[in-house]
Amino acid sequence: MSTYQAPLREMLFTMKEIGGLDAVCALPGHEETTPDLVEAILEEAGKFAAGVLDPINYPGDQQGARWQAGVVTAADGFRQAYASFCETGWNAMPARTEFGGQGLPTLVSTAVLEMWKSANMAFSLCQMLTLGAVEAIAHHGSAVLKQRFLPKMVAGEWTGTMNLTEPQAGSDLSAVRSRAVPEGDHYRVSGTKIFITWGEHDLAENIVHLVLARLPEAPAGVKGISLFVCPKFLVNDDGSLGARNDLVCASIEHKLGIHASPTAVMSFGEGPGAIGYLVGEPHKGLGYMFTMMNHARLNVGLEGVGISERAYQHARAYALDRVQGRTLTGSKTIIGHPDVRRMLLDMKARTEAMRALAYYAAGQMDRAHAHADADARARSQALVELLTPVVKGWCTENALGIASDGVQVHGGMGFVEETGAAQYLRDARITTIYEGTTGIQANDLIGRKLAREGGVTMRALIAQMRSDADRIGDGPDAQLVALGQPLRGGLQALADAVDWLLAVSASQPAQAAASAVPFLQLTGTVVGGWLMARSAEAAVAQLSAGSADTDFLSAKVATVRHYMAHVMAEAGGLRDIVTAGAATTLALADHQF
Amino acid sequence: MSTYQAPLREMLFTMKEIGGLDAVCALPGHEETTPDLVEAILEEAGKFAAGVLDPINYPGDQQGARWQAGVVTAADGFRQAYASFCETGWNAMPARTEFGGQGLPTLVSTAVLEMWKSANMAFSLCQMLTLGAVEAIAHHGSAVLKQRFLPKMVAGEWTGTMNLTEPQAGSDLSAVRSRAVPEGDHYRVSGTKIFITWGEHDLAENIVHLVLARLPEAPAGVKGISLFVCPKFLVNDDGSLGARNDLVCASIEHKLGIHASPTAVMSFGEGPGAIGYLVGEPHKGLGYMFTMMNHARLNVGLEGVGISERAYQHARAYALDRVQGRTLTGSKTIIGHPDVRRMLLDMKARTEAMRALAYYAAGQMDRAHAHADADARARSQALVELLTPVVKGWCTENALGIASDGVQVHGGMGFVEETGAAQYLRDARITTIYEGTTGIQANDLIGRKLAREGGVTMRALIAQMRSDADRIGDGPDAQLVALGQPLRGGLQALADAVDWLLAVSASQPAQAAASAVPFLQLTGTVVGGWLMARSAEAAVAQLSAGSADTDFLSAKVATVRHYMAHVMAEAGGLRDIVTAGAATTLALADHQF
Known part of the structure; x- marks a missing residue:
């Protein structure tokens, strides 16, 4: 392996x-x-x-x-x-x-x-x-909570969890039913939470659960949800561990992938109620959760990058080693079969574009936090918010295809578990679902991130990408000039789709939502292509400056050209799906499915 | 479930x-x-x-x-x-x-x-x-072989297998090393075969293995391979079962899916050699195997249809039952969320197009076998041969995305095995691999089926599809007229790609092979779309004739429109990938991956 x-x-x-x-x-x-x-x-x-x-x-x-009797x-x-x-x-x-x-x-x-x-x-x-x-x-926590929990958690002595989902509610957090009743300086929390990643395990001595629950007489819906800290073991004033709290892992899921990550059903308050400490103010728990959800969403997008890189390396190693048949390109191993080469290069090009997008967003996050200029911080923050659902949705959707191609490169051996390629497909399959499905990311993109501000940030980004496309496409280097036409075509497709969405989002929200995922795919494809073109520009500049790293740099340029010919080529079709496909999606009655 | x-x-x-x-x-x-x-x-x-x-x-x-000690x-x-x-x-x-x-x-x-x-x-x-x-x-078998084996096999009392693949050879059958040495009226066969579906089991009293092996002093390569019948139990002259033959199931694979189908490693001739009977003439085994491989390929394409239908039904049932969040379309369950609707309709539209293609090929197969007119038989046979790799490749590649979307419709529950949706994805994953990978199908399509005859059958099919597109697109019904433009666009994309392939296939075979899979996808997309348009035409005719089955027929028309807007929309991009993408695929040196 x-x-x-x-x-x-x-x-x-x-x-x-x-x-x-x-x-x-x-x-x-x-x-x-x-x-x-x-x-x-x-x-x-x-x-x-x-x-x-x-x-x-x-x-x-x-x-x-x-799992056995509550112990994982x-x-x-x-x-x-x-x-x-x-x-x-x-x-x-x-x-x-x-x-x-x-x-x-x-x-x-x-x-x-x-x-x-x-x-x-x-x-x-x-x-x-x-x-x-x-x-x-x-x-959002008090000084006491921070002092009591954070040093141990940062060090990893204690781990943390997010307890959001309940069986009846799924992604609809407004339906959360878990209860928290005040008792002195703390609360008694009860309810059942599912899909709790690393909710119970034996790696650390304590587990700090963050739990969404409702106070008595809290307003209905999302405005009545509060956030609590419920440690597995209570913490004494001196920081030592005290009694076991009233919470238990009822079971763990038998899943398609990430088998080594226990996904727990957590039961709070089977006895007197789990002792929990309110984080911040009552009824504001959902907003607090969203603070960390944006970071988590970028990290799940990064899982798309990571698992794709891994699947690519695994398939590449096999293709460079496996001898089978005479190849058309002269290579001795199956990497010489043009279709194997196409799959590997698709995997490589998409993964590099996804990485570029994720790192670009990360760099903007640093600027948003620390730039000396307030306007620059605000511009970067707007970009981070716009791109977060794209990093999450596009990188993970791509990862499904890439991990699947990784299996395909292995032929029959890819279907045999011991080869290892199948694990990446199974593991990747969760990434488009947790921390908000691709559909949820796409609705966030077209709603909160695009329509709510009238497309200001997106249009500014398109203007910047067009300026870069002109510089790259009109420059002196023939390889870069070849990137200009597909990049400009992609940008026009994105601009068309943005215009359509902004025109319909208020008056026809169901139509806009029907086109949301294709729009997210289009955005990722074009923004990823823009960053790839900039990568090629930088590689050409380094080559011109006499860099000795010619293999890497010329591979980068060739990979970007492949991206334009094979991935950006999808942009026009995606634009048409966005602008002309919503009506047919909504044409059937429920019983006609 | x-x-x-x-x-x-x-x-x-x-x-x-x-x-x-x-x-x-x-x-x-x-x-x-x-x-x-x-x-x-x-x-x-x-x-x-x-x-x-x-x-x-x-x-x-x-x-x-x-598996235990050779027994499955x-x-x-x-x-x-x-x-x-x-x-x-x-x-x-x-x-x-x-x-x-x-x-x-x-x-x-x-x-x-x-x-x-x-x-x-x-x-x-x-x-x-x-x-x-x-x-x-x-x-291809002798009268004796037919009489001895076929009645029991047809009845299912004995089952059959195909023993082609060897560990070192994979899909490259020219590298087969198994040996067969003559001994009286039979042969002694030895060698190791892998990936033998239902190679050993306890469903039937005997298993009839068809085995590819080489005679002593056979020519190297594919022209030196013969086909043998090696039954698990030898058959006495009276038809009763005799001694156990010298062949054993060494192990079965631990696979991603189809867990209930044992995939055997078969070891022939650990003792004196398995007794085998030659089928037909020496050195012609590979051709005989291809006789049944075309049928098997259509059947694996049909697996793509079957597993897609199953995944669709499963996801539809969940979407019609699961209540979560307020929908934009007024439905009480998640089928009212536009993106869930989009996924389901994509699954439905693609599955129906795949079924249309598979049934169309099946109908042509019947004509090729039984039509009274020799020219009609020949035309149908040419269509069957052209479409066989498309049915196999396109239906199975589609099935991967459809089964994956089926998981996605279930959200987090889709990743939990007990929901059942994940099984279809795991099962589907083999279909693009066995009986020839998609890359092998695509090379068959552009080589033996397209270039070798100068595109005659494909161009005749395109002419027929264009004629149908004109009739449908220029008719009086507005819903059908709306299908004309996307169908004609798809046909032009296919015609362009055919022209390009025929122009380069002789002079630049590696370029043609690099574009083979995108070309197969384009062919499936367009031919499937043509058959969908004909389905809509038939549905409109039945509605006009006063059929009472309005729910089904109007759903069919709406589903075809969805196909045009969401699937046929990809045809232009696929054409561009075929005609402009091969060069970049071949640009990297092996060590630059």
């Missing part, structure tokens, strides 16, 4: 040329993050990913997490790997410094998180949930 | 309007196959599928077939279901009458086989392999 190697050269290129690493490192507060330090961090992370997380990925999938045992090797992960500071790395994190730019932590997701997606979820909970408490 | 119900109304409509059921029933030899009889057969088959095969589908997936035990209930399947004549149904089959038109058996594949794809494979082996022996 192939082993994962972090694509350091590609990551650093994308961080610098697309994420704007130099500018990010120059932001106030990041002065100590030098390019050399970043490179060293990435190298060490790559070693940890390849040496510790990768070897337990396939065995963890095969064995899975196990992680797959073999996960305890040791997690201990090492925390000891070496990787758990704390992305967190803010005040609670023990390293306060590195999001752009840097994004590249590192991608490695965890490539090497072992099931493992990576534990940290993702913990740091999401840290964010929520750090932003 | 939803249960499968055969879509009888839709099947009969497609058989009549697209497959040409009336004309097929009027062919010489099929006079007794009346429309009433066909309807009765389909109803009974639907009952068997829903009542016997469907209930063991999910449990069979969860339990799987089990089928999942619980499979033995009983198989016995019932044979007793009621379903196993024999598609076979020719001379050995006990019912000699029904392929069009009719195709609809019935689709039901087995929908209800229980793992189960259906046993019959498919048996009847494939029957075909090969019936076409």
